[in-house]
Amino acid sequence: MNVAVFRPDDERLAEAVALLESLGATPVPDPMLAVEPTGAAPRSDADFTLLTSKTGVELAASEGWAPGDTVLCAIGEATAEACRDAGWTVDRVPEEYTSSGLVAALSEDVAGARVEVARSDHGSAELTDGLNDAGAFVHETVLYELVRPAGAGESAELAADGDLDAALFSSSLTVEHWLDAAREHGIEAAARDGLRSAVIGCIGPPTRETAESHGIDVDVVPKDADFEQLARAAVEER
Known part of the structure; x- marks a missing residue:
């Protein structure tokens, strides 16, 4: 199960990768935010x-x-x-x-x-x-x-190829930057199609609203705005 995670490239991304591996998923680290x-x-x-x-x-x-x-x-x-x-x-x-x-x-x-x-x-x-x-x-x-890091968009490529099983959006900005990256790669339409067959998780209602405003259907929103809850719910949903 390929699961894209978009957290900044620091201990938050490392913890997310370790968590997904512990859940039996294959993490696709694709930072969409840099501080x-x-x-x-x-x-x-x-x-x-x-x-x-x-x-x-x-x-x-x-x-x-x-x-x-x-x-x-x-x-x-x-x-x-x-x-x-x-x-x-x-x-x-x-x-x-x-x-x-x-x-x-x-x-x-x-x-x-x-x-x-x-x-x-x-x-x-x-x-x-x-x-x-x-x-x-x-x-x-x-x-x-x-800001969006240079080179972001590996997960959009996977989605366009039909190889992305889940995407975990941890803020409204990760949604917007993901779409921007797909657009820059020239694969936005195909990447969007790929998301339709993936489990889409959003960390809270504001992120869900942003995703839905961009035409992305959301499958999972955890009770609390907590990344571990988000990851577990998305893996279970799949």
Whole structure:
């Protein structure tokens, strides 16, 4: 079972490959995201600070930032664990690991508060708009940019040849970059056809919505936005 995984080429990709091998699948590592730090750090005067990824936590820490008296919020357990590894206390983790889940968790508490959102350059407007609607004074800091690595697209070639059994999209941007890579290879139509016979897994509702908006049928969305759950569900679905 050939399973494409699109995580950045760091420990996340290595862990994904090891997990898929342990499940009896053949991983097809095809990174669709590369991280380019901006050198920025979150503001230090916010009442609430929201971090949305493990990468963001690590970059903020590398710039010497620390939470201080802010209410520290993490969008999911992986992000929260990275905060704890940095020696920080996490005050809020929403039950639903999405932008809308974080807005719901904070909406009754942020009216009139200064809220710092520190994340990538491709963060959803749903988070900042929702907090603004709740009466917060929102400031956003871009900690890193997400770009498509040169040479990405091996899995699109496999899909075009009918040899891809599953694809695990771990963010909306991985969907868009995969389609871009297929287009650059001149095989978009054939690659799309190949996806129709594969198990398509998306890590959460926003990623599913992006895939479906591009005409990709989604078979698997795990209960939690967790890659291991995604991988296991996709392998079982096949």
